[in-house]
Structures are given as C-alpha cells and as structure tokens.
Amino acid sequence: MQADPTEQRRLLDLAAVDKNLAGLAHRRRTIPQLAELESNQAELTASERELGEVTTTRSDLTRDMDRLESDIDNVRNRQERNQQRLDSGAVSASKDLEALQHENATLRRRQQTLEDQEIELMEQAETLDAQIEKITAARDEIAARRGTAEGERDDQWAQLDVEIADEQTKRDTLAASFAADLLGLYDKIRATGVPGAALITQGRCGGCRMELSGSELAAVRSAAPNDVVRCESCRCIQVRTTESGL
Known part of the structure; x- marks a missing residue:
C-alpha cells in the first residue's frame, strides 16, 4: 500500500x-467510586443477610411467646373455673373437693413455669430487638455511603463523557480526512x-x-x-x- x-x-x-x-x-472503567460501590454492595448484602436471619429468629420467638401466652390463658381460665365451682358450693363431696384443690395447685405450678419461660423469651426478644436496631442502623449508614458514592460516580462519569465526546468529535473529523x-x-x-x-x-x-x-x-x-x-x-x-x- x-x-x-x-x-x-x-x-x-x-x-x-x-x-x-x-x-x-480506562479512567471511566476504573474511577475509585466503582470499587467503593462494589465494597458498599458487599457490605450491604452481608448486612441484609444478617438482618434477615435475626428478624426470622425474632419472628420465631414471637410465635413461641404467643403460644406460651395462650397456654397461660388456658391455665388461668381452668383455675378460675375450678375456683368458681369451689366457691359456689356446687361440689360437696370431700373427694371431689380434694381433687379440684389438687388440680388448682398443679395449675398454679404450671402457670408459674409458663410465666418463667415467657419472661426468659421476653429477655431474648429484647436482645434481638437491640440487634435488629443496631443492624438496621448499620445498614442505613452503608446505604447512605453508597448513595454518596453513586452521586460522585455519576459526576465523574458525566465529566468524562464530555471529554470522551470531545475527543470522539476530533477523531471523527480527523479520520474523515484520510x-x-x-x-x-x-x-x-x-x-x-x-x-x-x-x-x-x-x-x-x-x-x-x-x-x-x-x-x-x-x-x-x-x-x-x-x-x-x-x-x-x-x-x-x-x-x-x-x-x-x-
């Protein structure tokens, strides 16, 4: 040629x-904000995963607490019915009276056990709620940093895109002369x-x-x-x- x-x-x-x-x-592909955003996303993914796990545990705990509360209500209601029968005088046989009194004593012990378990679960719930609050705050802080980095990235890209467009115009004009x-x-x-x-x-x-x-x-x-x-x-x-x- x-x-x-x-x-x-x-x-x-x-x-x-x-x-x-x-x-x-190359500068557009490697601006620092891209690495920062990748790091932010990894942190956010880990935070979301941790929050999901703790939230699931808290939900399971809520169901256990609801079940315990229902059991406690049933025990209380049973005691109240027994006490009403005792107070009404409808039960006169000593054997039946003794049976009701024994059952009520057993129910009170059962109620105490259930209430102790409920208190323990409530303490666990408080701990989990504190964890959820802490993780949520951390997640929101990461999201805020990511938002800032996205804005900086877009500003950098906009500036570079103007420079690229100018160079491309020069290139097109020059290439047309060959x-x-x-x-x-x-x-x-x-x-x-x-x-x-x-x-x-x-x-x-x-x-x-x-x-x-x-x-x-x-x-x-x-x-x-x-x-x-x-x-x-x-x-x-x-x-x-x-x-x-x-």
Missing part, C-alpha cells in the same frame, strides 16, 4: 487521539490491541518499542517515501520522520 508521506505522518495525530480515548475509557484504504488498514491494526501507527525513533518502533534489526532497518531505508511500512513485530504502520534515525 502507498500513501502520501504527509498523510502517513498525520496518522500520528490520529493515534494520539485514539490513545487519549483509550485512556479516558483515504479509506489507509484508514481501514490503521483501524484493522488498532483492533488487534496495538497502535495503528507509531513513529520510528532512533531505529526503534514506537508501537512495540522493539529495536529494528539490521535487515529491518535496511528494508525501511530502501522503501519509497510513499510506501506504507509496517513493523515486523507488532505490525503497526511505521511512520518515518527526521527523528527516525534512518
């Missing part, structure tokens, strides 16, 4: 713009991950930084000014100027 030497040198301007675009894209075949070759090379074009400086390729061998230097020196020369190592277009040391 051949191209005017001036047009070949202008490829360096295009390569500089593409380098700026790549740098801006012959289609030369630009196509440049873009094809750049798509492989190396610069599309680079300056030969003091006998060294500016794309891969490799020093040209004797035979490579000889080939470059013998090439016509309008020949498009490519690096044997990285395959980028080698632009020749007075700085090339040829």
